[in-house]
Structure formats: structure tokens, C-alpha cells
Amino acid sequence: MEISHAEGSYIYDANNKAYLDFVAGVSACTLGHKHPKVVTALKTQIDSYLHVMVYGEYIQKPAVELTKLLAKHLPKSLEKTYLTNSGTEAIEGALKLAKRATGRSQIIAAKKAYHGNTMGSMSVMGFEERKQVFRPLVPDVSFIAFNNEADIQHITNKTAAVILETIQGGAGFIEPTNNYLQKVATRCKEVGALLILDEIQPGFGRTGKLFGFENYNCIPDILVTGKGLGGGMPIGAFTASGKLMDLLQDNPKLGHITTFGGHPVIAAAALATLKEVTESNLITQTLEKEALFRKHLVHPLITEIRGKGLMLAAMTPSADITNQVILRSQEAGLILFWLLFEPKAIRITPPLTISNQEIIKGCGIIIAILNSIETN
Numbered sequence: 001m002e003i004s005h006a007e008g009s010y011i012y013d014a015n016n017k018a019y020l021d022f023v024a025g026v027s028a029c030t031l032g033h034k035h036p037k038v039v040t041a042l043k044t045q046i047d048s049y050l051h052v053m054v055y056g057e058y059i060q061k062p063a064v065e066l067t068k069l070l071a072k073h074l075p076k077s078l079e080k081t082y083l084t085n086s087g088t089e090a091i092e093g094a095l096k097l098a099k100r101a102t103g104r105s106q107i108i109a110a111k112k113a114y115h116g117n118t119m120g121s122m123s124v125m126g127f128e129e130r131k132q133v134f135r136p137l138v139p140d141v142s143f144i145a146f147n148n149e150a151d152i153q154h155i156t157n158k159t160a161a162v163i164l165e166t167i168q169g170g171a172g173f174i175e176p177t178n179n180y181l182q183k184v185a186t187r188c189k190e191v192g193a194l195l196i197l198d199e200i201q202p203g204f205g206r207t208g209k210l211f212g213f214e215n216y217n218c219i220p221d222i223l224v225t226g227k228g229l230g231g232g233m234p235i236g237a238f239t240a241s242g243k244l245m246d247l248l249q250d251n252p253k254l255g256h257i258t259t260f261g262g263h264p265v266i267a268a269a270a271l272a273t274l275k276e277v278t279e280s281n282l283i284t285q286t287l288e289k290e291a292l293f294r295k296h297l298v299h300p301l302i303t304e305i306r307g308k309g310l311m312l313a314a315m316t317p318s319a320d321i322t323n324q325v326i327l328r329s330q331e332a333g334l335i336l337f338w339l340l341f342e343p344k345a346i347r348i349t350p351p352l353t354i355s356n357q358e359i360i361k362g363c364g365i366i367i368a369i370l371n372s373i374e375t376n
């Protein structure tokens, strides 16, 4: 499929065939494709200046306004944001900050976690099969089972940080249950470890709150975001208290360096995206749209719908059925996708701007495909 153009909830191929997009660039296109406010912000910034020098040297309004607006919408303890080029770079920054702040080396991550694909992020990925050939990776990483309360005792005074996805993505959109995140946060406080929450996928309205952690009574020490913040442009960010973040200034000097992080054009797009998400009623509509998906995706071959808001996974009885649905939906003009480590899951992460009619239309395509699948 060769892309010709994309607009709103649709991607068009070189033959001008329209595809309804239920994936949104893997949860990245929060406002759909080519949202007019994002495009205007990009054009305005491009007419002023592109890259001049790594931010911090000069005051560059888009990055300053973006980080200020993020702070306005975050709890007081998450006041300083460092902008990066991608989600995985932000994870690297967060892990480095935790080591620098605690003087400890152990990182605890979750089994089946996905945090990105550079060496540090891959070291905390809880899926050995995908990382074995890249070993040796970063040492002193241990894994606990997500939602397993007994495992929380493995967090000790040797632990620099616990890193968790607020909702596990690659594992199959697994929500924390029974105040799990709060319990991990309490244990971290007891032993002086930092809690890093990876919101690269659930962040920016997708779960019915601006940030996923707001659903689970838990505020991390370091918050990592990306994907949806950029409105279709590449970005990542890690956020912490001023006291923590300032540690990256010294010992060593310039504790995290990036040439393009905070790029003015990208920051302008992210600022327009964040304004639109927070000033419109998109976030409140997210839960209504989730309900619509759940209403219209009822079928004997859908065993469960996991996830929250517009971060949903329709589970089928087998990887084969899931494959058939995903591949055949494209022929039928609907984009679906897989999740990394859960072969029975069909990813449904549309733009937040998707309309009710588009949801009903796409669900109809999925149900028609399921109806045509013969099982014995």
C-alpha cells in the first residue's frame, strides 16, 4: 500500500482508495491526519526558524510554551520537562536520571513490558525472545510480573527505579488492577526508589484522562511521554520535579545531551496538539467512543475487549483469526494492526477525533469479516 495522502480519519493510497484508520500511526496521530491547527502551527513556525541550536542555549518560544503548558496540566511535582526526539530517547533519559538521583544501579521492570528499542529501553523490555541477539545489554535489570502484588517486595533499597507502562501495551492492553500502581509507588517511597511511568502510548487523552495515571491514583516521580504529544510529528519527553531534573545539569555536566530535542517545528506541532486536546471536549468523548466500540464489536469470535478509552484490543480465539481480520480489513478499507507480544489481539487505537459514524462503519467491516471466517 503506497500512501498518497491522509486527512482526518482516512489514509488514501496511490489509487485514491480510502482506508479508515483505526491505528493512528500506532497511537501517535491523536488529532487524526493533517489536523488544520497542527498544520497551521507547523507552517507558521517553518516561516520563522527551523533548527538553530540545542534548546537551553537560546530561548525558543515553542519549546518554552509547550513545557509550561505541560506543567500547567500536570501535578505540581511534575514541573520540568526535557523534550527528546523519540519515546525511546525519553526512556533513556528517565533511566539515567533515576541512576543519577539515587546513586543506585538496579532497575526493575515488568515482564512483557515494551519501552522502546535503543539499548537501555530494550534492556527493560520484558520479552527475552526479541532481545537475546542484542545482548549484552544494560546490566542490573530485574523483572517482576505486572499486577502481581507479591512481587512488589523485590523492590528494595538497592533499586534505583521501577519502570512500568501505566497500561501495558505490547502485552495486550493490560490495565493495572486493585490499586497496583499505588502499591508500587508506596513501596518505592519506602525504599527510596523512583517510580517511572511510561505513558508514551496512553498519554494525551487516549484513556479518557489527559494522562493515564490519573485513572489509577498514582503520581510517578518521572513521567515519560511521546507519540500522541506530537500530533503526527516525532517527539518524546520526560518530566520530573525541578529538584530531580536539575541533577542532570552537573556531575557530570550536561547529563543528557540531544541536538534536536525540543526542535522548534516539532514543539510547535506538539503545542497545537496539546492545546486542542485540552481545550476541546475530545477527552470526555473518548469514554463514549469506547462504549460505542464495545457495543458494536459483539461477536462470538471476539472473546474479550481489553483496554480503556481509545486504547482497545479486541481478542479473538486464535492468532490465525486475528491475522485474517487484520489482513482482510485492509482490503475492505480499514486499517487495523497487531500488538507486539499478544498474537490474538487486534489493535484498535484510532485518532481521538474519529466520529461515531466512522466507529460504527469500521466495526461493521470487522463484524462482516468475522462472519465470513469459518471455524470448526
Ligand SMILES: Cc1ncc(COP(=O)(O)O)c(C=O)c1O
Binding pocket: 026, 086, 087, 088, 089, 091, 114, 115, 116, 117, 165, 169, 198, 199, 200, 201, 226, 227, 235, 236
Ligand atoms: C509504551 C511505549 N514505550 C516506548 C515506546 C517507544 O517510543 P518510540 O517508538 O517513539 O521510540 C513505545 C512505542 O511504541 C511504547 O508504546
